[in-house]
Amino acid sequence: MEPPFDCRACPLRALPTFKAVTAAELAAIQGAKIGQRMMTAGATILAGGQATTRLYVLLAGWAFRYKTLEDGRRQILNFLLPGDLLGLQGELLATLPHGVEALTEVNLCAFATDAVPTFFRDLPGIALDITWLAAHEERLVDDAVLSVGRRTAMESVAALLVHLYKRAASSGMAAEDGIPFPITQSHIADALGLSPVHTNRVLQRLRKGGFIRLEGQRLQIGDLRAMRRVGRYWEQPAPKRPLL
Amino acid sequence: MEPPFDCRACPLRALPTFKAVTAAELAAIQGAKIGQRMMTAGATILAGGQATTRLYVLLAGWAFRYKTLEDGRRQILNFLLPGDLLGLQGELLATLPHGVEALTEVNLCAFATDAVPTFFRDLPGIALDITWLAAHEERLVDDAVLSVGRRTAMESVAALLVHLYKRAASSGMAAEDGIPFPITQSHIADALGLSPVHTNRVLQRLRKGGFIRLEGQRLQIGDLRAMRRVGRYWEQPAPKRPLL
DNA sequence: CGGTGAGTTGAGATAAATCAAGCAGAGTGG
DNA sequence: CCACTCTGCTTGATTTATCTCAACTCACCG
Structure with missing residues (x-):
């Protein structure tokens, strides 16, 4: 895993889609990052069912979350684009209930294993952001059910x-x-x-x-x-x- | 809305499904509750699309979250049972992206409007619990997509x-x-x-x-x-x- | 060049939708 | 106490959206 790069130079942050962040928060985020990792298209980023998992931010590339039935039928839950968090469910629930696969070559930004509890203890603003992202992803999946069902x-x-x-x-x-x-x-x-x-x-x-x-x-x-x-x-x- | 009752006497807490909570946390939860509200079967607990929303815990009864297409086709996203949180998405995202309807008569425990930010600022344990519940509900919806799709x-x-x-x-x-x-x-x-x-x-x-x-x-x-x-x-x- | 993965197209099969009717139990009101 | 209406459920007949099977093309790749 390559060393983390300077979050202030992150090209994503410049985009108008993303919320501004305080200097203190940015420093904390930077501090919690332990490196970046490239993966090739088609690679399994996170395997479903695994107990120990890592939290990533997708910096570049596309990926998707999916579930399968044991006979091979696969359901894609949603697609992941730059800025999306991945692995949060594995962090919170005991095991990761879905897999994540890279659609293109991806660049991932990895957090330290204790990053989540640390954020919640010391940086409520960031904790709230994490929860916001979780709620937002649930909204996407809600939309997916509507599409598939109706x-x-x-x-x-x-x-x-x-x-x-x-x-x-x-x-x-x-x-x-x-x-x-x-x-x-x-x-x-x-x-x-x-x-x-x-x-x-x-x-x-x-x-x-x-x-x-x-x-x-x-x-x-x-x-x-x-x-x-x-x-x-x-x-x-x-x-x-x-x-x- | 009737006054809140004593959380320590809450019959749900006695069940083995639920995690133990510290005395301090219980006091904080109790303090953030502003009352209970009964609603009849069939009532709309929260209307989709509304900007201002309230956070509830379902104490008794059944309900469900749903979305509709404008021509009336309806998709139920998941069912809500005692212990489930409802309205969190409205709290975090700007507007509530789904409706919630009571299936039976329900008893709801209402939180003060600033409860969520307060928990995140002062009680990281509870904040983490809220995020856990959000992740858990997303897991349920993930399962729903798998069912409906495959x-x-x-x-x-x-x-x-x-x-x-x-x-x-x-x-x-x-x-x-x-x-x-x-x-x-x-x-x-x-x-x-x-x-x-x-x-x-x-x-x-x-x-x-x-x-x-x-x-x-x-x-x-x-x-x-x-x-x-x-x-x-x-x-x-x-x-x-x-x-x- | 053979091989492989993505995309296309046709023919036929089928799971599930739609349309239609009828039935039972629970209220409701006269 | 008796129509009367509702809602939820049930069943049959028919239609249709979507699936499956199968073959073929094309680009790319080692």
């Missing part, structure tokens, strides 16, 4: 694409030709409870309807409002989020 | 019934003839993303297979192990949970 395939694919587009854009990944999109059709299928074949057909329809351009690992959405309508997806205004 | 109707119904059975039992509701079951088939359908008709047929099959007895608002599961097998449902050992 949206049609067409609707849930559209809603997922809009969601990812907005998230990636808020992490500063949007360009003229859309956002990077390292997700395969099978991943979309596993996130939405669909078969890969059907996912493919739905994507075709969205392409032919002129709603999206999706090729070469990039996603472009022409008319966001129209896609929102297709997906019955109206998101709540996003306040600034904390970054550890 | 289990068959038969499997997810079986898994839900086992889950509710265990939870109710751990809240001291189990008797010779099973547990109270105030949930209609439509609720089950909305929790699992199924139609009420299909839910009914699946329940018939479980009845005829001798797996469950379900009548008169009571649920009995003859062979838990067999039901677990049907639902592909193996839960992680439950450590003691905190109670606020």
Whole structure:
């Protein structure tokens, strides 16, 4: 594991999505970091069921949380983008109830094993931020249940694409030709409870309807409002989020 | 709202499911409570989308969290039983992203509006408990996504019934003839993303297979192990949970 | 170049939805 | 005490969204 770098130089902190942090808090965060770790695409970052786990912040790259049934059926719970915390559940509950896998090469910022209790004891502001992030992630999963349970395939694919587009854009990944999109059709299928074949057909329809351009690992959405309508997806205004 | 009652006399605390609490913490919890409130079955405890919200502990009765699409399709996110916290998301995020409705008559214990920041500032142990409860609820929703996305109707119904059975039992509701079951088939359908008709047929099959007895608002599961097998449902050992 | 993973397309099968009707028990009001 | 209405449940018939199976293309890679 490489040594930690200077948090003040962290490129994420400059983004308007993230909340400002006091100098004291920043120092504490820096102090609790023990290093960064690169992992390659496809690597298992955290294995489900393991008792001892580590807390990370995703600095760069994409990942996802998932669960599997013992016969291999897999459900993706949500996708992780830069700024997301991972491993908190393993820290709090006895064992980590899900796995985390890297979708691209990722850069992770690791915390010391006692970082969480230390924050709660000495830095209530940061403790509250951690809880905020937990509540926020639960909101995402709530949305996922709604999609999988009550949206049609067409609707849930559209809603997922809009969601990812907005998230990636808020992490500063949007360009003229859309956002990077390292997700395969099978991943979309596993996130939405669909078969890969059907996912493919739905994507075709969205392409032919002129709603999206999706090729070469990039996603472009022409008319966001129209896609929102297709997906019955109206998101709540996003306040600034904390970054550890 | 009636005055708060003595937390030391709280019948829930006596149950083995709940973690012991120090005298100081108990006093702080008691101090932060401003009263109890009864609500009738079917009442909306918290409306989705509202900005100002209150934090409650469910003392008695059943409730559920849900989201709806604007055309009326409803998804139940999870069921709430005694000891569950409700309204935390509204406290942390700007607005409450889901609704909460009472299934039976409920008794709620209300906290003062500044209780959360106060706990985080002065009582790190309780703050950590709150975060534990948030992480635990997220785990439940993770399981819900897995059920809705990847289990068959038969499997997810079986898994839900086992889950509710265990939870109710751990809240001291189990008797010779099973547990109270105030949930209609439509609720089950909305929790699992199924139609009420299909839910009914699946329940018939479980009845005829001798797996469950379900009548008169009571649920009995003859062979838990067999039901677990049907639902592909193996839960992680439950450590003691905190109670606020 | 063979091999592998992602994506595509067609044909057919099926789990689950929808539509429709009817039944039983619990209230409610006359 | 008797209609009357409601809500929850049940059952049958039919439709449909989505899955499964299978084959084929294409790009990339060692």
